Amino acid sequence: MKNTVFEYAPAPESRAIVDIAPSYGLFIDGEFADASDGKVFKTVSPSSEEVLSEVAQASTEDVDRAVRAARRAFEAWSALPGSERAKYLFRIARIIQERSRELAVLESLDNGKPIRESRDADLPLVAAHFFYYAGWADKLPYAGFGSNPRPLGVAGQVIPWNFPLLMLAWKIAPALAAGNTVVLKPAETTPLSALFFADICRQAGLPKGVVNIITGDGSTGAALVGHEGIDKVAFTGSTEVGKAIARTVAGTDKKVTLELGGKAANIVFDDAPIDQAVEGIVNGIFFNQGHVCCAGSRLLVQESVADEVLESLKRRMSTLRVGDPLDKNTDIGAINSAEQLARIRELADAGEAEGAERWAPSCELPDSGFWFRPTVFTGVTQAHRIAREEVFGPVLSVLTFRTPAEAVEKANNTPYGLSAGIWTEKGSRILWMADQLRAGIVWANTFNKFDPASPFGGYKESGYGREGGRHGLEAYLASNPKASEK
Structure with missing residues (x-):
């Protein structure tokens, strides 16, 4: 059929x-x-x-x-x-x-x-x-x-x-x-x-x-x-x-x-519900074109499920609609200014130049205005600029880890400390990770959820x-x- x-x-x-x-x-x-x-x-x-x-x-x-x-x-x-x-x-x-x-x-x-x-x-x-x-x-x-x-x-x-x-x-x-x-x-x-x-x-x-x-x-x-x-x-x-x-x-x-700024780690363990996690990843980095200080701009995924998560993520990214902000079907709107678009392009180009693999879904962009396709980088190391600097745009850097301790070490290896996300079915792991992460806000099996009754803020350069x-x-x-x- x-x-x-x-x-x-x-x-x-x-x-x-x-x-x-x-x-x-x-x-x-x-x-x-x-x-x-x-x-x-x-x-x-x-x-x-x-x-x-x-x-x-x-x-x-x-x-x-x-x-x-x-x-x-x-x-x-x-x-x-x-x-x-x-x-x-x-x-x-x-x-x-x-x-x-x-x-x-x-x-x-x-x-x-x-x-x-x-x-x-x-x-x-x-x-x-x-x-x-x-x-x-x-x-x-x-x-x-x-x-x-x-x-x-x-x-x-x-x-x-x-x-x-x-x-x-x-x-x-x-x-x-x-x-x-x-x-x-x-x-x-x-x-x-x-x-x-x-x-x-x-x-x-x-x-x-x-x-x-x-x-x-x-x-x-x-x-x-x-x-x-x-x-x-x-x-x-x-x-x-x-x-x-x-x-x-x-x-x-x-x-x-x-x-201030952030470089949040969105951490996906091998027991996480993959479809739910992918939705959280997409919401974490592509909400508001990535113009979010607490955006989940670093995806840390456990090695054993990395291929499955990436395949599902790319499939989901291919359905995102980029275009007119006033269209109710639009998922990703325009970059806020020419200056910010230039900053995003500079860091994305640096990611490629430093050896990371760049991927973006095929989509037609409007002729006027400031636009950038949702983009994911794989093969990223902690030395890459896209893993260290705040892009403030729809750009996701993917790193892998094997153990919870390694995930914590990589997540905390940043001058920022605003937010983080944890995806796992184990409540004990969520509590242990939240205690170890140097982040002001830690979401569990969700991302970018806000409530006026809940405090928001960070550590270090955040x-x-x-x-x-x-x-x-x-x-x-x-x-x-x-x-x-x-």
Whole structure:
């Protein structure tokens, strides 16, 4: 009987759902305003290279205006009972849910990720984080950080382009619940969802100055981090920039959390359910085009099942659909920028030059935009750049091991320590491995699962501090020793 290949008909989400203005200003003290020097930059859609809008480039003067606005708002906001702050957070969460379809389309346009990821993963988690921290706002004395924990003041927050709205929620929700005010800088390539969130803050009736959004490039972020009026710095991004931030705040009283890069090991043992593990491998590295700090970019598979796993993995990769992010059938969207695409290509070429074997499924890529096929490298050693450096793209390096001890040694042989995955039917092995792995998050028989009640963060060059859960409040609170003594 002849095999029949079924093709998916296009299933595009309507772009008309979201209304993008030709230009956007800075959101300072509850109002949108132009940059002081009038400078702007363009944000483009990675899938088409179409200019979506012009956005204000914040100057040092604009950063100062935003910080001063947040400082003025802090006294009244921090004095509100926790139950009153919770009402604003609940309201924001509900508005996000009401506008989730609009925000999902916006995120896919500006970021390049598939609509079914922004719709089914990002937006539900964004709302969930605001709901979760709204519940904590009136329970801070019982969070375990002293009987009378106090907010720090003004939080300066810098977020990346891979999960723009979700990273915003991770930072703003606990900061507001704890009574802090915020100045947030979104990534230069994905500013739009943060600016739409500014409108949500106004829609929710949030007092002016409690949340301020300033857009710009790295110089804007550096000015924010270095501003003397900032009490807390929260950063998610590259290890290189994280180190620069640590140097900037050294010797100051600023509290800092850094969530940086990763080179996670996804470890498959010979007793693992192969089909389930392959789905976890695909989700671990190809979700969001591999633009995930905790991506399972190193596959460690036990020698006895390596051939079987690779055969199944390649078969599964051949079914992945690369293309229009707004098509609901798309599995892998566009790379976020030309610069990131060049970085991915450089490391993939280095993998071949160093002797690893490269394989990618045959698929037709769009003529415009930034695209990269899902790629797997075999014959990889720990000396290869693709096994050591963070690619931040849909590139998987495969290594093998014989014993659990060897798997642990290879998994930990990295300057990073953000996440890891374990695939086995033995619960005792999962617990032993999790105890041995130097990773902040260890998934068992799954990968890339997140919950607002669970803390997230890493070791070594993956940064320090935790976001999410009760632990995520700690970075935004200062205990009052005198109150504790009473």
